[in-house]
Amino acid sequence: MSAESKVAEASATIEQLLTLDVSDRKTHAEIVEKCRAVISALQDPAAVVVETLASVTTHPSLVALSNLGIFEKLAAANEPLTGAQLAERTGGDQALIVRLLRIAAASGIVTETGPQTFAATGASRMLAIPSFAAGLRLNHRTAELANSLPAYLAQTENRNITSYTNGLFQYHYKTDQGSFEYRASDEAWMTDFNLFMTVPNNTGNSWPETFDARGKIFAGGAVKINADTPLVVDVAGGMGQDLRRLKEYLPLGSFTKGQLILQDQAHVIESVPADMHDDAFTYVPHNFFGPQPAAYRGARVYTLKSVLHDWADEKAVEILRHIADSLTPGYSKLWILDRIVPETGADKALAWLDISMMAIYGALERTQEQWAGLLQKVGLRIVSVQATPDHFGLIEAELETAVLN
Ligand SMILES: C[S@@+](CC[C@H](N)C(=O)[O-])C[C@H]1O[C@@H](n2cnc3c(N)ncnc32)[C@H](O)[C@@H]1O
Numbered sequence: 001m002s003a004e005s006k007v008a009e010a011s012a013t014i015e016q017l018l019t020l021d022v023s024d025r026k027t028h029a030e031i032v033e034k035c036r037a038v039i040s041a042l043q044d045p046a047a048v049v050v051e052t053l054a055s056v057t058t059h060p061s062l063v064a065l066s067n068l069g070i071f072e073k074l075a076a077a078n079e080p081l082t083g084a085q086l087a088e089r090t091g092g093d094q095a096l097i098v099r100l101l102r103i104a105a106a107s108g109i110v111t112e113t114g115p116q117t118f119a120a121t122g123a124s125r126m127l128a129i130p131s132f133a134a135g136l137r138l139n140h141r142t143a144e145l146a147n148s149l150p151a152y153l154a155q156t157e158n159r160n161i162t163s164y165t166n167g168l169f170q171y172h173y174k175t176d177q178g179s180f181e182y183r184a185s186d187e188a189w190m191t192d193f194n195l196f197m198t199v200p201n202n203t204g205n206s207w208p209e210t211f212d213a214r215g216k217i218f219a220g221g222a223v224k225i226n227a228d229t230p231l232v233v234d235v236a237g238g239m240g241q242d243l244r245r246l247k248e249y250l251p252l253g254s255f256t257k258g259q260l261i262l263q264d265q266a267h268v269i270e271s272v273p274a275d276m277h278d279d280a281f282t283y284v285p286h287n288f289f290g291p292q293p294a295a296y297r298g299a300r301v302y303t304l305k306s307v308l309h310d311w312a313d314e315k316a317v318e319i320l321r322h323i324a325d326s327l328t329p330g331y332s333k334l335w336i337l338d339r340i341v342p343e344t345g346a347d348k349a350l351a352w353l354d355i356s357m358m359a360i361y362g363a364l365e366r367t368q369e370q371w372a373g374l375l376q377k378v379g380l381r382i383v384s385v386q387a388t389p390d391h392f393g394l395i396e397a398e399l400e401t402a403v404l405n
Pocket of ligand 1: 180197237238242263264286287305306310
């Protein structure tokens with residue numbers, strides 16, 4: 001078969017793939033995974049290395065484009081725009097914009113439709129949304145930190161990083177403080193961080209629906225619905241984004257004050273903007289390294305979403321111990337909503353998060369075995385585990401003693 005016919009045959013197969021109806025996320029993820037495997041098998045080793053080298057320049061270029069407002073202009077236009085038009089609409093330098101957009105196009109973030117002409121894609125439309133743009137800026141600052149990794153490891157005999165107060169973060173910023181304390185007075189970081197946390201974790205789907213939160217809360221039928229017993233305490237719940245998702249999903253209609261509790265650091269609770277404030281919530285400044293106040297013990301569910309991946313085991317155990325102490329045996333549950341690293345085949349998104357957690361907090365993403373080990377240390381056992389195709393999971397746990405009751 002000639003080279004041309006091979007290309008024609010491969011193109012026909014690809015065209016066919018593009019027309020496949022893959023609306024369910026699991027099938028979609030499986031097909032994307034298979035396509036990736038094909039690319040890896042076909043790609044020249046040098047091309048793989050070059051792609052990795054190029055990624056060092058992709059991210060800062062995207063941040064620069066975002067700061068210029070290019071993604072917003074492309075999204076608003078609904079048609080391709082030339083470099084000249086973009087320069088005129090943003091006040092930027094045409095030559096620079098085109099150079100930056102070239103790497104964005106080569107990375108699949110925008111489409112190049114002609115000479116110096118570019119169009120929005122689904123990805124660039126996402127980057128035009130403020131919460132995703134905030135994530136881009138945060139990740140850029142994490143990349144600055146991660147750049148110090150080789151130098152730091154050379155000093156520490158290449159040991160794994162497992163300390164919140166004595167790791168890469170302290171080395172890079174020349175501070176004794178942990179990341180949360182250090183960043184508390186960094187207004188730009190805090191604004192971007194809290195904004196980025198409002199992005200849904202499991203790519204669009206609401207986790208309460210994905211994991212049947214309603215079924216889990218009302219399982220067994222003996223749920224106490226009154227103002228004196230908290231139903232859900234979202235520990236370190238940020239601005240209340242998840243409590244809101246949960247409230248919208250639960251069938252109770254109106255909630256009695258005292259049932260839905262949002263806890264976080266005082267400065268986070270105080271900065272909840274008016275448009276995110278919910279009268280049904282009880283807002284409680286609470287440091288999770290201390291005991292749960294009496295009023296918030298014995299809830300049906302305590303949620304820890306994307307919290308424990310910020311903490312290496314020693315500190316994570318402290319947080320968990322205080323929650324375990326406040327559980328009512330046989331009634332209360334802990335829901336850990338976090339990533340579950342598969343034993344093999346962790347994808348880029350997961351590995352990126354793991355290294356980021358190591359750099360910022362001396363922390364990690366965990367496998368199911370690591371989660372089980374952590375819970376066991378505080379007398380909790382896993383009741384059920386569910387995970388999305390992108391490895392975001394709900395681990396439901398209860399007191400080991402509950403089994404005996
Ligand atoms: C990665 S964010 C997750 C926020 C939210 N649960 C979510 O999934 O969007 C971690 C949260 O832990 C909170 N946090 C950090 N240290 C804390 C502490 N000592 N006590 C309570 N909350 C803390 C932060 O303020 C932040 O809101």
